[in-house]
Amino acid sequence: xxxxxxxxxARRTGVKVNTIRFYEDIALMxxxxxxxxxxxxxxxxxxKRLSFIRNGRDLGxxxxxxxxxxxxSEHPDLDCGAAAGxxxxxxxxxxxxxxxLMLMRWELERVAANCEGGRxxxxxxxxxxxxxxxx
Amino acid sequence: xxxxxxxxxARRTGVKVNTIRFYEDIALMxxxxxxxxxxxxxxxxxxKRLSFIRNGRDLGxxxxxxxxxxxxSEHPDLDCGAAAGxxxxxxxxxxxxxxxLMLMRWELERVAANCEGGRxxxxxxxxxxxxxxxx
DNA sequence: AATACATCCTCCAGTCACTGGAGGATCAAG
DNA sequence: CTTGATCCTCCAGTGACTGGAGGATGTATT
Numbered sequence: 001x002x003x004x005x006x007x008x009x010a011r012r013t014g015v016k017v018n019t020i021r022f023y024e025d026i027a028l029m030x031x032x033x034x035x036x037x038x039x040x041x042x043x044x045x046x047x048k049r050l051s052f053i054r055n056g057r058d059l060g061x062x063x064x065x066x067x068x069x070x071x072x073s074e075h076p077d078l079d080c081g082a083a084a085g086x087x088x089x090x091x092x093x094x095x096x097x098x099x100x101l102m103l104m105r106w107e108l109e110r111v112a113a114n115c116e117g118g119r120x121x122x123x124x125x126x127x128x129x130x131x132x133x134x135x
Numbered sequence: 136x137x138x139x140x141x142x143x144x145a146r147r148t149g150v151k152v153n154t155i156r157f158y159e160d161i162a163l164m165x166x167x168x169x170x171x172x173x174x175x176x177x178x179x180x181x182x183k184r185l186s187f188i189r190n191g192r193d194l195g196x197x198x199x200x201x202x203x204x205x206x207x208s209e210h211p212d213l214d215c216g217a218a219a220g221x222x223x224x225x226x227x228x229x230x231x232x233x234x235x236l237m238l239m240r241w242e243l244e245r246v247a248a249n250c251e252g253g254r255x256x257x258x259x260x261x262x263x264x265x266x267x268x269x270x
Numbered sequence: 271a272a273t274a275c276a277t278c279c280t281c282c283a284g285t286c287a288c289t290g291g292a293g294g295a296t297c298a299a300g
Numbered sequence: 301c302t303t304g305a306t307c308c309t310c311c312a313g314t315g316a317c318t319g320g321a322g323g324a325t326g327t328a329t330t
Contacts, residue, residue, distance in 0.1 A: 007278080008238060016319095038279065038324090040278085062313080063316070100193065101194060108273085141306090151290095152288070175307085197286085197287090
């Protein structure tokens, strides 16, 4: 399979070159294989893993959480009560986020529509978001 | 109206005392009035504002964005095309987040249910989340 | 073969948004 | 009048990047 350089991996995943190196430092990404001249090389599996990390980070998972999720999925022969536990814990957080995000969307839609060219005397963004449930 | 001390404000909003002081430093919260002995006092309006900030931060708005949203909502006599602009920009981001979060929830539900007491040979968290659309 | 330019390397300082702690003052209750 | 909670300021540390200096390597062109 075709090996890619760090720049190509960056382009494919939307993760910056420096950030990829940083992820290697903190062991979120494995130590990349190198060419004779010392350049990092990556495979398709790395594209997947990094895409997962990117999405996970964007959704609010910490690097440590992502590490544990990845570690678990890399040992499919182990019992996965732990994975289920992690999953359930995250499920709660994800659900809370979902409901607040939906409220936020609703309010943003209202603001974008109502304020159109007008005044914002009744702009309730802050009121609405302030009252949103906190986890 | 009853004035509250910083600790009470922290309890009511879920924002840490140190963080409230930090928000004052960066002017995300206004300079609090002080008692004779120098302690900060807050009102119900501050509870609202800080709750808004807390939720906004949690939903991925930067402190600068929150500042501009608050500034806009505090000048309801001004035209609010700007507010609508901010709203629309965030709407896109919020929608992307929503769809990825829903996928994440789906996958976490599957993991939590399927793995129960078993093995996780087909645990697809990473595969599923890696393929999720990015912004 | 020489030049040009992109891309890679390491190392390090800076940013954002907190977080926690030291060291000390203030206040409310017993 | 002491104890304990809460407050104050100041400052160092953390997590997760981000950007740049200074230098090596790879590729394409003349």
